[in-house]
Amino acid sequence: MEYSVIDIIIMAILIILCIIMAILDITEFISWTKAKEKVFVGNWINIAVTMLLALALQIRPSLITILFLVLVVLTIPICGFECISPEGLRYPLFMNKGISPVENHSYEYKKGLFGIEHLYIYNNRSNRKLSYNFGIKNIRTVKMLADWYGKHGYENPLTK
Numbered sequence: 299m300e301y302s303v304i305d306i307i308i309m310a311i312l313i314i315l316c317i318i319m320a321i322l323d324i325t326e327f328i329s330w331t332k333a334k335e336k337v338f339v340g341n342w343i344n345i346a347v348t349m350l351l352a353l354a355l356q357i358r359p360s361l362i363t364i365l366f367l368v369l370v371v372l373t374i375p376i377c378g379f380e381c382i383s384p385e386g387l388r389y390p391l392f393m394n395k396g397i398s399p400v401e402n403h404s405y406e407y408k409k410g411l412f413g414i415e416h417l418y419i420y421n422n423r424s425n426r427k428l429s430y431n432f433g434i435k436n437i438r439t440v441k442m443l444a445d446w447y448g449k450h451g452y453e454n455p456l457t458k
Contacts, residue, residue, distance in 0.1 A: 305362060312365035319372035322390050326375060329396030333383035337439040339417060339430040345378040380419070380430060382439065384446045387419070404450035405443050407434070417443075420450050 301309070330336065352370035381388035386399040402423055410416040410429070417434035420427045433439060 301361075308362055309365060312362065312369055316365060316369050316372060319369060319376070323372055323375050325390035325392060325396070326381075326388070329388045329391050330381045332396065333381060333385065333388055335442070336381050336383045336388070337433065337436060337442055338379050338381055339433040339439060340379045341430050342378075342432050345374055348373060348377065380428065382419075382442060384442060400446050404448040406450040418450070419447075422448075 348370050352367050376390075383397075384400065386397045386401075387403060389396055389398060398421070402421055404420045404422055406418045406420070408416055408418060410431070414431055415434065417430045417439075418427045419430070
């Protein structure tokens with residue numbers, strides 16, 4: 299099969315992105331293993347959109363679509379899940395030594411779109427918030443947040 303110049307450029311970019319994502323995943327997994335106590339929360343919407351995008355691009359099977367599918371699978375741990383520990387949020391090792399300290403974060407439970415309950419974790423330094431909607435009612439998650447993280451201006455109904 300012959301590839302055009304544009305196909306070769308796209309494949310090279312996808313290979314580079316796959317390598318970068320593999321490195322990020324490995325360093326994040328190492329960071330996750332360093333936490334003695336941890337819970338995972340996630341956002342099923344991020345995962346579903348990512349998978350739908352990958353499936354939509356499988357119309358014309360080729361090396362490019364296979365590389366893209368690999369890239370999508372490699373992005374799921376970083377984009378779909380968050381590891382919460384008493385020390386803080388766990389990130390790839392080269393990002394602040396793999397941890398964003400608990401002092402930088404606060405949390406809040408709210409009803410989101412369509413009445414779906416969400417856990418919002420705020421970065422108090424940048425006013426950025428992360429949204430999660432599964433694993434958020436796990437007893438260990440609720441207890442860890444209540445014990446270690448500040449509340450973002452509300453009373454947690456799950457700890458009453």
